[in-house]
Amino acid sequence: MRKPRKSVIRLxxxxxxxxxxxxxxTIKKLFEETFLAWMNGETAIHSDIVISxxxxxxxxxxxxxxxxxxxxxxxxxxxxxxxxxxQKSEFKELKQMxxxxxxxxxxLDRKILxxxxxxxxxxxxxxxxxxxxxxxxxxxxxxxINEEDHLRIQxxxxxxxxxxxYRRSQEIDDALEKELDFxxxxxxxxxxxxxxxxxxxxxxxxxxxxxxxxxxGQSGHIFHNLxxxxxxxxxxxxxxxxxxxxxxQLSNQITLGQSEEDINASLTTISQQVIEQERMLRESLREQxxxxxxxxxxxxYGILTHARLISSNEALTLLSDVRLGIDMGMIPRISxxxxxxxxxxxxxxxxxxxxxxxxxxxxxxxxxxxxxxEKLQTGEEES
Amino acid sequence: xxxxxxxxxxxxxxxAQMFNGQKIETHLCEQCASQKGAIIFGADHQLSIxxxxxxxxxxxxxxxxxxxxxxxxxxxxxxxxxxxxxQTGKLGCAQCYMAFEQELxxxxxxxxxxxxxxxxxxxxxxxxxxxxxxxxxxxxxxxxAVAREEYEEAAxxxxxxxxxxxxxx
Ligand SMILES: [Zn+2]
Ligand SMILES: [Zn+2]
Numbered sequence: 001m002r003k004p005r006k007s008v009i010r011l012x013x014x015x016x017x018x019x020x021x022x023x024x025x026t027i028k029k030l031f032e033e034t035f036l037a038w039m040n041g042e043t044a045i046h047s048d049i050v051i052s053x054x055x056x057x058x059x060x061x062x063x064x065x066x067x068x069x070x071x072x073x074x075x076x077x078x079x080x081x082x083x084x085x086x087q088k089s090e091f092k093e094l095k096q097m098x099x100x101x102x103x104x105x106x107x108l109d110r111k112i113l114x115x116x117x118x119x120x121x122x123x124x125x126x127x128x129x130x131x132x133x134x135x136x137x138x139x140x141x142x143x144x145i146n147e148e149d150h151l152r153i154q155x156x157x158x159x160x161x162x163x164x165x166y167r168r169s170q171e172i173d174d175a176l177e178k179e180l181d182f183x184x185x186x187x188x189x190x191x192x193x194x195x196x197x198x199x200x201x202x203x204x205x206x207x208x209x210x211x212x213x214x215x216x217g218q219s220g221h222i223f224h225n226l227x228x229x230x231x232x233x234x235x236x237x238x239x240x241x242x243x244x245x246x247x248x249q250l251s252n253q254i255t256l257g258q259s260e261e262d263i264n265a266s267l268t269t270i271s272q273q274v275i276e277q278e279r280m281l282r283e284s285l286r287e288q289x290x291x292x293x294x295x296x297x298x299x300x301y302g303i304l305t306h307a308r309l310i311s312s313n314e315a316l317t318l319l320s321d322v323r324l325g326i327d328m329g330m331i332p333r334i335s336x337x338x339x340x341x342x343x344x345x346x347x348x349x350x351x352x353x354x355x356x357x358x359x360x361x362x363x364x365x366x367x368x369x370x371x372x373x374e375k376l377q378t379g380e381e382e383s
Numbered sequence: 384x385x386x387x388x389x390x391x392x393x394x395x396x397x398x399a400q401m402f403n404g405q406k407i408e409t410h411l412c413e414q415c416a417s418q419k420g421a422i423i424f425g426a427d428h429q430l431s432i433x434x435x436x437x438x439x440x441x442x443x444x445x446x447x448x449x450x451x452x453x454x455x456x457x458x459x460x461x462x463x464x465x466x467x468x469x470q471t472g473k474l475g476c477a478q479c480y481m482a483f484e485q486e487l488x489x490x491x492x493x494x495x496x497x498x499x500x501x502x503x504x505x506x507x508x509x510x511x512x513x514x515x516x517x518x519x520x521x522x523x524x525x526x527x528a529v530a531r532e533e534y535e536e537a538a539x540x541x542x543x544x545x546x547x548x549x550x551x552x
Pocket of ligand 1: 388
């Protein structure tokens with residue numbers, strides 16, 4: 001009898017045989033290292049305020065039940081179709097992607113994917129063989145499989161570049177569509193599991209760092225106006241307008257009756273106004289509260305470079321101050337890449353992965369402080 | 384306007400729910416909204432969207448309505464009953480949109496207004512959509528020709544429609 005081969009990384013169930021192009025970047029890196037394409041903020045546009053752009057397209061097969069009704073049999077059929085579409089495709093970026101399914105991916109590894117924003121917390125609850133991720137190892141493209149929809153094609157890029165993110169995600173859409181019958185209706189557009197998403201099935205989002213808007217107490221008012229314009233704003237960490245670390249997600253609500261290009265263009269235009277507002281408020285903070293601001297930023301930097309125990313919330317809050325201080329030239333420059341990476345590095349699953357074992361709260365806070373100290377030192381550039 | 388729940392923070396989440404044909408508006412701050420499980424459309428909380436859709440469709444509020452034949456009719460593709468969609472706010476498959484077209488229409492209208500899709504058309508099946516749009520255009524012209532009593536022209540158009548319909552299968 002043949003012994004089942006235990007693969008080192010356990011998670012590779014489906015494999016493209018004819019593909020040797022993937023090269024050095026293996027799927028393993030996605031779980032063991034933190035850095036992803038969207039964290040590459042050094043040269044991206046407006047990347048001091050717009051951390052990343054994401055476009056997500058919801059697609060469903062017309063003949064197969066939506067994810068919440070899938071069972072062994074229909075799940076099997078579904079995975080065969082997806083696997084075939086992926087295997088057959090000649091499209092380069094799709095060929096570079098790897099298929100990971102959740103049935104033998106540990107809870108920790110699924111959390112790693114959540115912390116990298118590649119899958120949703122809901123999706124991470126899944127352990128079925130028909131749920132998973134088709135992902136490019138650099139994290140720029142990730143297709144959630146059987147989350148709320150059969151497929152959610154996502155592209156993540158640094159800075160403000162929704163148009164490019166849409167271009168790349170819809171290329172994957174085209175490539176998959178060569179093999180798959182996506183549910184589409186002339187009048188209602190792409191048919192989605194939740195009726196709120198029909199039409200383009202597209203959700204475009206920007207991850208924004210807005211410390212000055214928060215500090216100056218303008219967020220309630222500005223976010224209210226954004227809501228009026230048909231956009232959704234929410235805190236990425238923490239809840240609502242009191243977002244910890246001042247990271248906000250701005251995204252479109254409307255999916256029907258507007259083209260993808262129009263949605264992206266209007267989100268881009270509106271976000272430029274938000275960016276403008278944030279920049280103005282930063283300057284008026286500098287003018288009116290110079291010492292208070294410098295003090296606040298200096299203290300944050302001091303704590304982060306010397307603390308031995310630090311909680312996730314405190315770290316996120318102080319990192320926001322440090323980021324602001326760097327953007328305003330008040331403290332030594334640390335690369336945008338290092339800062340972006342750090343925000344993910346200090347989250348529980350990433351810390352645990354780094355430590356290699358389960359941790360109690362104190363050792364996690366200790367590990368977090370250590371990771372931050374190291375990063376702030378190595379990330380510091382010669383001035 | 385302040386949040387109706389905590390009365391402390393400004394209300395930034397505005398919910399309009401239809402309840403027995405009456406519009407009920409709720410104004411909350413985002414924090415209270417997320418605690419209450421209420422939902423901003425488009426955020427990633429599928430459960431609460433399902434709840435909301437359920438209430439859109441008239442379920443979920445403990446109001447027992449007589450089971451009409453529609454409630455018991457099921458989708459030919461996935462087998463789900465409309466009654467279950469009302470309960471859970473979740474459709475069974477893409478074909479449910481066609482199977483329950485009339486039943487879903489009011490709630491889809493409430494969510495999306497009268498809007499039509501103007502975005503991307505899939506390459507596959509896109510041809511069909513184009514043909515269908517062409518046929519609709521021809522049917523319009525046919526009616527106009529008949530109204531003008533241009534029967535020769537009408538016959539020509541009718542043949543064109545027949546040809547196109549053959550191609551679309
Ligand atoms: Zn409130
Ligand atoms: Zn169905």
